[in-house]
Amino acid sequence: MANQGAKKRAEENRKRLEKLRIAIAIGIAFHLVVRLIIRQGYTSWWHIIGFGATFFLELFSYSAISKFAEPEFNDRGDIVYGGADLSMGGMCAYWHDLLYISIFVQVATCLSTHFWLTLLVIPGFLLYLLYKNVLQPYWAQSREQPVLDEATRKRLERSQQRAERRRMKWR
DSSP states (O other): OTTHHHHHHHHHHHHHHHHHHHHHHHHHHHHHIIIIIISOSOSSHHHHHHHHHHHHHHHHHHHHHHHHHOOEEOTTSOEEEOOOOTTOSTHHHHHHHHHHHHHHHHHHTTTOGGGGGGGGHHHHHHHHHHIIIIIHHHHHHHHOOOOOOHHHHHHHHHHHHHHHHHHHHTO
């Protein structure tokens, strides 16, 4: 009965990865059938390069998601860790988004070549995250440094020294 949660999570992750593989296969098959059979081939090399790029994005994001979901076993073969929860936020959610965008672009470009521009959402979002999480806090931090007069600075130093002495006393 031990590690039932880990076994359950490993099974959920296996099912989720299977669904993602099916979605990738359907997207690729749809794109190839429409482009090669219905539309009688590709109109330029850019379509082939775009298909290769979306295929690479799908493989890369799927492999990252599968690394999150990888369970850990002990030397007896019992499951110790069932893998990360794939419905959690953070980096795993970004990999899912990248996978869904690339599948959408593969399918949508069968209708119109203008859907290749949808891939520009990815670097745009990366620039937004760079601004929001790195640049904006850095700029805000550099402006917020207060100017202290000599008496206030000495008083703060003394209170920090007292706090450090108290910490050292209780260790």
